[in-house]
Each structure stands twice: as C-alpha cells, then as structure tokens.
Amino acid sequence: MRDTQNKKDEIISMAMEVFAKRGYEGTTLDEIAGYCNITKPAIYYHFKNKLALYEYVLCTQFEEMAKRILEHTDSGSAEERLRAYIVTFGQYLIDNPTFSAIFSREISIGGATLPQGCIDELSKTLKRLSKILEDGVKEGIFQDENPFLVQMMIVTPLSAYHTTKPLRQKVADIVDNKYLTVEFADVVDSLAEKIISAIKI
Amino acid sequence: MRDTQNKKDEIISMAMEVFAKRGYEGTTLDEIAGYCNITKPAIYYHFKNKLALYEYVLCTQFEEMAKRILEHTDSGSAEERLRAYIVTFGQYLIDNPTFSAIFSREISIGGATLPQGCIDELSKTLKRLSKILEDGVKEGIFQDENPFLVQMMIVTPLSAYHTTKPLRQKVADIVDNKYLTVEFADVVDSLAEKIISAIKI
DNA sequence: GATATAATTTACCCAATAGTAAAATAGGAG
DNA sequence: CTCCTATTTTACTATTGGGTAAATTATATC
Numbered sequence: 001m002r003d004t005q006n007k008k009d010e011i012i013s014m015a016m017e018v019f020a021k022r023g024y025e026g027t028t029l030d031e032i033a034g035y036c037n038i039t040k041p042a043i044y045y046h047f048k049n050k051l052a053l054y055e056y057v058l059c060t061q062f063e064e065m066a067k068r069i070l071e072h073t074d075s076g077s078a079e080e081r082l083r084a085y086i087v088t089f090g091q092y093l094i095d096n097p098t099f100s101a102i103f104s105r106e107i108s109i110g111g112a113t114l115p116q117g118c119i120d121e122l123s124k125t126l127k128r129l130s131k132i133l134e135d136g137v138k139e140g141i142f143q144d145e146n147p148f149l150v151q152m153m154i155v156t157p158l159s160a161y162h163t164t165k166p167l168r169q170k171v172a173d174i175v176d177n178k179y180l181t182v183e184f185a186d187v188v189d190s191l192a193e194k195i196i197s198a199i200k201i
Numbered sequence: 202m203r204d205t206q207n208k209k210d211e212i213i214s215m216a217m218e219v220f221a222k223r224g225y226e227g228t229t230l231d232e233i234a235g236y237c238n239i240t241k242p243a244i245y246y247h248f249k250n251k252l253a254l255y256e257y258v259l260c261t262q263f264e265e266m267a268k269r270i271l272e273h274t275d276s277g278s279a280e281e282r283l284r285a286y287i288v289t290f291g292q293y294l295i296d297n298p299t300f301s302a303i304f305s306r307e308i309s310i311g312g313a314t315l316p317q318g319c320i321d322e323l324s325k326t327l328k329r330l331s332k333i334l335e336d337g338v339k340e341g342i343f344q345d346e347n348p349f350l351v352q353m354m355i356v357t358p359l360s361a362y363h364t365t366k367p368l369r370q371k372v373a374d375i376v377d378n379k380y381l382t383v384e385f386a387d388v389v390d391s392l393a394e395k396i397i398s399a400i401k402i
Numbered sequence: 403g404a405t406a407t408a409a410t411t412t413a414c415c416c417a418a419t420a421g422t423a424a425a426a427t428a429g430g431a432g
Numbered sequence: 433c434t435c436c437t438a439t440t441t442t443a444c445t446a447t448t449g450g451g452t453a454a455a456t457t458a459t460a461t462c
Contacts, residue, residue: 007439023310025224039440105309109364110368123375156358165311167312168349175327176331179347187350194396194399208410229450231448239409239411245451247409
C-alpha cells in the first residue's frame, strides 16, 4: 500500500488553512484537494464528508491546545500559573497560525456547532483556569473573579490580535507607528501583565 | 406606491439576524425572504445583490456604533471617558443583540472583506480611544499603552461573552453556578474596572 | 376610471459544489 | 508475474442558491 498517512496529514494541514481563510461554508473540497494535488474523491476516501473533516481538524487542534495548557499550568504559585496559562495560549497561536481564525469564528457563533469533543477540551482549560483563580484567592493575592470573563479576556484579544494584522495596516495612520510593529509575543506578555494586575488585590 | 421603506427595513432587520446566525456564506437570500414573507427577487428590488445587502447591514451598524461611542466619550477625565467607551460599546451590544456575532466574525477574518466605510467608522473609534489613552498619560494617571491591544481587550471579550451564552451553558458544571447567571451589563462594568485598573499607574 | 409607476411574483437559468459509482492505477506479498 | 488490496481518478448526479426576465399586482395621481 502507498503511504496514505502522509497524504491524510497533508489533507488535514491544507484543510486547516482553507477553513481558516474561508470559513466552513466558504471552503470547497475542490480547493483543499487542489492544494494537495489530488482530486476531491480522494478526500472522501480518508474522510466521511466535509463536516467530518472539519470536526477532525477542529478536535485535533482543541486537544493539542488543551494538552499544552494543562502541561504548562500544573505547578507554581497562582500568579505564575496564570501567567503560564496566558503565555502558553499565546504561544499556541504563534505555533499554529491558522488556529486563531477558526477558533474566533467558532466563538463568534457561540460554539453552536462545536463538536462535543472540542467542548470537552475547552472545559478542561476552563476548569484549570478556575482552579488557578480559586487558588489565587486562597493565597490571598487574587480577587474573586468570574472565570468565564477571565477566560474571554485571555483568549479573545489574543486570537483577535493575531488575526487582525491586515486590519491594523489599514488603520495605520490613526495610531503612532511604534504600535504597528510590535511583535505578537510582546503583546502576549503585555496582556499577561495587564490581566494579572487587574485581578490582583 | 406601497410603503416600501417598511419592507426594506424588515429585510435589513431579518438579514442581520440571519447573517449573525449563519455567517455570510451560510446565509441564503431565500431564508431572509422567507422571514419577511416575500420572495427572493423582491430583495433584489431593494438591493443590488447579496453582498450589497450585507455591506449595507454592516455599515449601518458600524456607523451607529461609532456615532454612539463618539457621543459618549467627548468630555470628562481620561478615566471617565475610557469607562464610558467600554460601557457604551457594551450597551450597544445589548441594544443590538445580533451585532456581536457579525462583528466577531469580521474580526476573525482580519477584516479582510470589511468595506471601507466600516473601516472608516472603526478608525474613528480607535482614534478616540488613542486620544483618551494619550490624555490619560498626560494627566499622569495611565501608563503608555498600545491602543490596538486596549481596543482588542475591550471589544473582543465583550462581543465574545455576548455570543457565547449557549456555550457557557454547555460547560456549566465546571464552574460555580453564581458565575452563570451574571447579567451582561455587570460583566461590562466588571471589565471596565479591570481594564482601568490594568492600565492605571 | 384610466394610467403610470412602484413593488412583487412566477418561472426560469446557470454555476458551483457536496457527494457517489465505477474504473484505473500503484505497489506489496506470494 | 500475478493477484490482492489500498488509493486515486474519471465521469457523473443532484441540489442548492445567486441572479434575471417578464408577467403581475397594487397604489397613487390625474
């Protein structure tokens, strides 16, 4: 048999890019197939249908993201773990540049079509964040905060900042030039400090 | 002539709902027409095509939002104006419940397809925010901050929080129940205090 | 009431696209 | 070399959905 795993991986990788750029509805399997130098029915050999491919891509990403966050936030003070939570998420976006568009779009429809697997992974990260915030309160360093809001304050500005580079160029004249050239990694660090200082007692 | 403006307004209103729920690509003109109890070609009498309808809806909303923000942030101390900026945006989402989904989705694709009119309106709000932050620095109460990031810290958590109510229900068991029932207006106030405390000296 | 015009419908066309059936091809095992 | 199975292609179907032309209906004005 031929090396099908490579081709399957290529399909997944290209699918991510196209889904990120065009959204689920705007994506055509022909476009994905084209990037992989295969034809559409070859995709159907590897995946049941378009939705299954999308959900596979989505779940893989959510799993990987949750795994990384949990790994990096399991020890240290509450403040250290909160910082790690934010920075790890930011680093995940850097390492997976197509994820932020897909993630933002799913959030924008309230996760209505998010497969259960993704919701479970999201739950894991939220649970971890809740624990960190709770521990911070016990340590006497954090105020009591709504974890939903803190979660939103972390993931949405970062993924949006990541996707809106072209938009910032278009409104460049409005703002001092020094802010246009900021590295995303610095934005992540800056956000982490702001959030921590916002919830510290 | 019949009262076409009412019907046109109805089309716009229904179009907003459907675009919010399904995204641009996922929206069909037949669905919009159905909600208005008319047929598809009647939409074409009022609008050139699907894109023109979408852009009309989008621009109308962006204009109204920018207008409100500018009106409410033109006097007071930098801190007062920053708080007003955040609260006015939050109130706009409350008053226009379909806007947050549309807005988030546009942000998620980096504003790539955003018509120039919307970019101009967005620029106005960003310019205002930059001015507020600058004034705060002059007043000696704010640190020097990246206005792009502050803008993201305001608009993205609020619009995402607003759209993800169904998602929060799905992960309800993870988090203390008291956080599930928080009113959105309180979330807005809470975010405003956090952002202000984060950038204060 | 007749006429003009505004608004809407019926009946289409056409392109795009998800999905399928069956043939073709490639490569490994015997 | 031959057979078997995995993989992919060719050729197709069916449907959806944006868009249009022309007929139709309603309404205001004279």
